[in-house]
Amino acid sequence: MMQQHHVTLPLPVLKLAQWHQGGAARVQFVEELGRAAREYGFFYLTDHGIPAAQIEQVMTLSQQFFQLPAAQKQQVAMVNSPHFRGYSTIGSELTNGRSDQREQFDYMQEEKALDPAAMTTHWHHLIGPNQWPSALPSMRDTLLTWQQQLSSISMELLEAFALALEQAPTAFHRSIGEQPYTHTKLIRYPQRPSNNNQGVGAHKDPGYLTLVLQDEQSGLEVQHQGEWLSVVPLPGAFVVNIGELLELASDGYLQATYHRVVSPNNAQERYSIAFFMAAQLAAEVPYLALPAHLKRLAQGPSSDPNNPLFRQVGQNVFKGRLRSHPDVAQRFYSELLKNAG
Numbered sequence: 001m002m003q004q005h006h007v008t009l010p011l012p013v014l015k016l017a018q019w020h021q022g023g024a025a026r027v028q029f030v031e032e033l034g035r036a037a038r039e040y041g042f043f044y045l046t047d048h049g050i051p052a053a054q055i056e057q058v059m060t061l062s063q064q065f066f067q068l069p070a071a072q073k074q075q076v077a078m079v080n081s082p083h084f085r086g087y088s089t090i091g092s093e094l095t096n097g098r099s100d101q102r103e104q105f106d107y108m109q110e111e112k113a114l115d116p117a118a119m120t121t122h123w124h125h126l127i128g129p130n131q132w133p134s135a136l137p138s139m140r141d142t143l144l145t146w147q148q149q150l151s152s153i154s155m156e157l158l159e160a161f162a163l164a165l166e167q168a169p170t171a172f173h174r175s176i177g178e179q180p181y182t183h184t185k186l187i188r189y190p191q192r193p194s195n196n197n198q199g200v201g202a203h204k205d206p207g208y209l210t211l212v213l214q215d216e217q218s219g220l221e222v223q224h225q226g227e228w229l230s231v232v233p234l235p236g237a238f239v240v241n242i243g244e245l246l247e248l249a250s251d252g253y254l255q256a257t258y259h260r261v262v263s264p265n266n267a268q269e270r271y272s273i274a275f276f277m278a279a280q281l282a283a284e285v286p287y288l289a290l291p292a293h294l295k296r297l298a299q300g301p302s303s304d305p306n307n308p309l310f311r312q313v314g315q316n317v318f319k320g321r322l323r324s325h326p327d328v329a330q331r332f333y334s335e336l337l338k339n340a341g
Ligand SMILES: O=C(O)CCC(=O)C(=O)O
Pocket: 185, 187, 200, 205, 212, 214, 220, 259, 260, 261, 272, 273, 274
């Protein structure tokens, strides 16, 4: 018999199949979710229904993309997209003012940019087409399907979150409308350079929820009671975390947890794929009326002068993008930065 290795996982493991099962299993899922969300703001999600073969296919595609010659990746460079979509080279992204040691490919829903006359506010620029590399013709359909599937899982999770907060399961629906704003990021962390181990600096995610798929290389860490916990990889699981919009909606009863990635310390590189779900850009985050026993524990959303949280979804997403991608901000939004500064 194969020897079993029992690794103690640092975070709760939730099975989405339990939610699908309904009845008492669903009630238990909601209870576990409520506890995990309040205690850690992070958990592993397994039994989510996405086949292992598809996960493998998407991970392989990501590796193929990053292995393309630099010139081909530059053909889809994000710095050419006012919509913050495409490839960012290592070091071009900033978190907490320091450069992140990762290269990435960002895409969102496939959309047409708005007519300039219809652009009445800055975040309208987030809407637009993706950029796809001609060298990998299957990438577009494979990744848009992936994004749609993760969006469906996130919608189910949001219903469960609503129940955990003792709301109607549809409490978030109005802010989502027909389609939430979704964003996926393929990421490659190279082996740690000698002078900077910041894969991505400590941050909160700006949306409602994030689902991360990691390979077998650790590096993701979450802040918990003043310590950094290593989110050791659990094969096939998504790591789910709460974003700023859920913190705002619950008046800080749930908090968006700080997390970071420390660059691989050995000869390995690390690949991950992060999926971020916000609400509709035009929406305002709802104020949920929490029952007294939860309200008592709500501390109000955190107020960090370096990271104001905005209830207007588009504004919250746009501020995050401007800060993370100064090259795009400088090229397309320098007037805005001048006025803000
Ligand atoms: O790569 C990871 O594991 C997490 C990435 C992350 O936190 C982010 O891109 O917001």
